[in-house]
Amino acid sequence: MVSTFKPSTFKPSPADFSPATSNVHVEQISRPSLSYWQDAWIRLKKNTRALISLYIVIGLALFTLAGPYLWQVDPALQDLNQISQSPAWPKTSILVGPYQRFTPVIREDFPAEPDEYLEDISPPQNIRIFEAPTTQHVRLVWDPVDGAGGYNIYRNQRLPEGINDLGLPLGSTLGGNEVSYEDRLNLESRDYYYSIVSTDGFDESYQYETIKVTPQLAITFDEALDRGLIQPNEDRALNSEIELEFHPFGTDYLGRDMLARLMQGARVSLFIGICAPFLFVMFGIVYGGFAGYVGGKLDQFLMRFADFVVALPFLLFMILFKIAFGIGPGESGVIPMLIALIILGWPSTARLVRGQVLQIREQGYIEAARLLGGKNHYLIIRHIIPNTMGVILVTLTFAVPAAIFTEAFLSFIGMGVAPPTPSWGSMCNEGVKTMLSHPHELIFPAVFISVTVLAFNLLGDGLTEALDSRMRSRE
Amino acid sequence: MLMYTIKRLLAGIITVWFIATATFIAMHQVPGDPLMNDKAVSSEIRANLERKYGLDKPVVEQYFIFLGNMLKGDFGISFTQQNRKVNDIIRDHFPVSATLGILAILFAALGGVMWGALTAIYRNRLPDIMIMFLVILGISVPSFVFAALGQLFLVNLNSFVGFSLIPVAGWGTLMHMIMPSLVLGLGTMALLTRLMRSSMLEVVNEDYIKTARAKGLSPMRIFFRHQLRNAILPVVTVLGPQIAAITTGGFVVELVFAIPGLGRYFVQAVQQLDYTVIMGTTVFYGAFLVFMVIIVDILYGFIDPRVRLK
Numbered sequence: 001m002v003s004t005f006k007p008s009t010f011k012p013s014p015a016d017f018s019p020a021t022s023n024v025h026v027e028q029i030s031r032p033s034l035s036y037w038q039d040a041w042i043r044l045k046k047n048t049r050a051l052i053s054l055y056i057v058i059g060l061a062l063f064t065l066a067g068p069y070l071w072q073v074d075p076a077l078q079d080l081n082q083i084s085q086s087p088a089w090p091k092t093s094i095l096v097g098p099y100q101r102f103t104p105v106i107r108e109d110f111p112a113e114p115d116e117y118l119e120d121i122s123p124p125q126n127i128r129i130f131e132a133p134t135t136q137h138v139r140l141v142w143d144p145v146d147g148a149g150g151y152n153i154y155r156n157q158r159l160p161e162g163i164n165d166l167g168l169p170l171g172s173t174l175g176g177n178e179v180s181y182e183d184r185l186n187l188e189s190r191d192y193y194y195s196i197v198s199t200d201g202f203d204e205s206y207q208y209e210t211i212k213v214t215p216q217l218a219i220t221f222d223e224a225l226d227r228g229l230i231q232p233n234e235d236r237a238l239n240s241e242i243e244l245e246f247h248p249f250g251t252d253y254l255g256r257d258m259l260a261r262l263m264q265g266a267r268v269s270l271f272i273g274i275c276a277p278f279l280f281v282m283f284g285i286v287y288g289g290f291a292g293y294v295g296g297k298l299d300q301f302l303m304r305f306a307d308f309v310v311a312l313p314f315l316l317f318m319i320l321f322k323i324a325f326g327i328g329p330g331e332s333g334v335i336p337m338l339i340a341l342i343i344l345g346w347p348s349t350a351r352l353v354r355g356q357v358l359q360i361r362e363q364g365y366i367e368a369a370r371l372l373g374g375k376n377h378y379l380i381i382r383h384i385i386p387n388t389m390g391v392i393l394v395t396l397t398f399a400v401p402a403a404i405f406t407e408a409f410l411s412f413i414g415m416g417v418a419p420p421t422p423s424w425g426s427m428c429n430e431g432v433k434t435m436l437s438h439p440h441e442l443i444f445p446a447v448f449i450s451v452t453v454l455a456f457n458l459l460g461d462g463l464t465e466a467l468d469s470r471m472r473s474r475e
Numbered sequence: 476m477l478m479y480t481i482k483r484l485l486a487g488i489i490t491v492w493f494i495a496t497a498t499f500i501a502m503h504q505v506p507g508d509p510l511m512n513d514k515a516v517s518s519e520i521r522a523n524l525e526r527k528y529g530l531d532k533p534v535v536e537q538y539f540i541f542l543g544n545m546l547k548g549d550f551g552i553s554f555t556q557q558n559r560k561v562n563d564i565i566r567d568h569f570p571v572s573a574t575l576g577i578l579a580i581l582f583a584a585l586g587g588v589m590w591g592a593l594t595a596i597y598r599n600r601l602p603d604i605m606i607m608f609l610v611i612l613g614i615s616v617p618s619f620v621f622a623a624l625g626q627l628f629l630v631n632l633n634s635f636v637g638f639s640l641i642p643v644a645g646w647g648t649l650m651h652m653i654m655p656s657l658v659l660g661l662g663t664m665a666l667l668t669r670l671m672r673s674s675m676l677e678v679v680n681e682d683y684i685k686t687a688r689a690k691g692l693s694p695m696r697i698f699f700r701h702q703l704r705n706a707i708l709p710v711v712t713v714l715g716p717q718i719a720a721i722t723t724g725g726f727v728v729e730l731v732f733a734i735p736g737l738g739r740y741f742v743q744a745v746q747q748l749d750y751t752v753i754m755g756t757t758v759f760y761g762a763f764l765v766f767m768v769i770i771v772d773i774l775y776g777f778i779d780p781r782v783r784l785k
Binding site: 307308311312313314315316317319320321323324401405408409412413414415425428429432435436442446449450451453454457458 | 489490493494497498501502504611612614615616617618619620623626627630719722723726727730731741742745746748753756757760761764765
């Protein structure tokens with residue numbers, strides 16, 4: 001029996017042409033598919049160190065860009081009254097009137113010249129402070145002693161341990177009856193130990209008497225006006241308290257605000273640190289991508305040239321190019337430094353990108369895209385460059401700390417930016433000179449450099465792990 | 476191996492020529508000329524000076540004279556130091572820099588290998604975490620900060636013992652050399668420690684280590700003969716480029732510690748725009764670095780038989 005199909009019996013209805021539906025439910029066991037970058041981001045987020053570094057980098061960017069708007073202190077403003085101040089909370093000062101001449105206290109009942117020369121003269125007794133001590137002046141008076149033909153006054157910042165530890169010799173009075181002294185020498189608001197030694201007019205006694213004085217911070221009306229702390233028409237009482245300028249990070253050797261300088265220095269350091277790698281990586285991509293894609297003799301030639309540039313001793317040529325681009329020593333040269341970094345930095349990226357391009361060119365999906373009719377520029381833009389992006393991003397992250405180091409190094413040896421433009425490196429250079437007495441001037445810029453470099457290094461490590469597909473398979 | 480050496484040497488010579496040419500071109504781009512540093516002179520004196528230094532000749536001719544003199548090993552006379560030849564400056568001060576650099580490299584290599592191996596053995600335990608923390612610090616802190624801190628430490632140490640045990644600055648005795656070479660080697664040591672740790676961790680899981688263990692070799696023998704020797708290879712590879720880093724890093728250390736090395740003279744020459752000294756030291760340093768890298772690469776062949784076979 002052979003059943004035959006009879007066309008006449010077939011009556012198609014519109015329902016026969018509707019799409020077939022399936023009511024078999026396939027169990028879905030897939031996750032939403034993730035792109036390469038989404039996946040990398042998720043993996044980066046799991047890496048605590050890298051994430052913290054990312055926040056630090058964002059924080060630094062805010063510090064640099066928004067900082068100067070929040071902290072509106074002129075970084076170039078010098079205040080020679082407040083040089084090398086340590087970081088401190090806001091200080092208040094009392095207002096005092098203009099300086100009044102101090103007339104020395106002369107005891108008329110006492111001889112100026114000693115009547116007879118004694119073997120040893122006792123030190124002056126009952127040293128007292130005359131008027132309230134302020135940073136404007138400290139005035140001392142004491143009782144005369146027999147046999148004295150004058151008194152020498154010393155000042156120390158700690159309690160003297162002996163006659164040879166009296167500190168700074170301030171001056172002397174000429175006559176055994178002149179029993180007062182006024183000190184106006186660089187007074188700060190701290191403890192001072194004044195020692196007074198009697199002399200017979202020629203030789204000094206071996207005994208001394210010490211008094212501790214803590215002057216109060218005071219500025220005169222004129223100075224307050226000058227520094228803009230009070231308005232000209234403002235009526236302020238004498239001895240009233242006013243707030244001084246606030247320097248949360250202290251001041252440097254010219255009394256410039258450290259915080260404002262760190263912010264401005266960050267602009268130079270991070271500008272070089274981010275712009276230079278970005279630009280030379282861009283150039284490296286174009287150069288390496290071109291060489292890798294063209295291939296052949298031209299590729300050989302281009303890469304040989306890159307090899308030569310790599311062989312140039314980096315820092316020597318950084319310095320050389322900096323001079324060559326018209327910047328002598330002692331001149332600010334951010335742009336020449338940038339150009340020199342780009343000229344010397346690109347070959348490593350170019351090599352890397354070329355290697356990547358050569359590798360990716362042979363991949364199946366490029367072949368497939370080409371067979372589907374993809375044009376060259378489409379292949380490069382759509383497939384090759386996005387696939388090298390991961391490696392490039394990692395290179396970029398590691399190039400940033402290297403560039404920041406280079407800038408700091410050059411500024412430190414005096415070949416980077418020059419004063420008054422601050423950069424973290426040049427601030428370190430200035431800070432090293434006063435390292436022992438005012439360590440904060442070195443510590444702050446050094447910490448900023450270190451933290452920035454550290455953050456970019458750890459971020460680079462995290463990105464390598466997140467973007468490297470080999471790492472993924474290892475988990 | 477011989478072919479490889481000859482090829483590398485030839486490439487090295489071409490690189491040095493490239494460096495010399497780049498230096499020459501860069502120095503001739505500098506605005507003004509070397510004689511601008513001097514006091515205002517009459518045109519006759521100026522012409523005489525130009526003739527003395529050969530600056531009146533066309534640039535191309537100057538270039539060939541420069542190359543010719545360089546082949547003879549003559550870098551000319553310093554512009555700022557009266558009657559002092561660049562060769563003399565290099566001869567007097569390079570040994571100091573070289574001593575400092577060799578000590579620093581020794582310190583960095585020994586320290587790096589030791590710490591790296593130690594961290595790999597104590598992986599994820601306290602010594603590892605502590606050393607790796609210090610390593611990250613060593614990579615992130617600029618060398619001039621280390622130099623300053625090193626001096627600060629010496630000041631405190633000397634005042635603690637009451638006499639100058641280790642001099643804070645200067646050069647001459649072995650005691651002078653300790654702190655500068657430590658500071659100079661620190662960055663490289665941190666880098667090598669990191670490298671050594673990762674290569675050591677890779678080696679630990681290799682089959683030949685398992686075989687050695689199964690054979691019943693003593694742990695010490697496995698460690699020294701099998702693990703250390705294999706793990707050390709990547710360290711040797713980066714040693715070449717690291718010599719360059721140490722040499723230039725020496726600039727800062729020489730400045731801070733007041734060491735009369737060539738680096739300090741180079742920085743000084745740059746600041747005074749002493750053209751012949753800048754050119755001479757750049758080419759000298761460049762050639763030195765290029766050939767150091769080649770030597771390290773050739774030595775590498777002796778350590779790693781796989782390279783020799785190629």
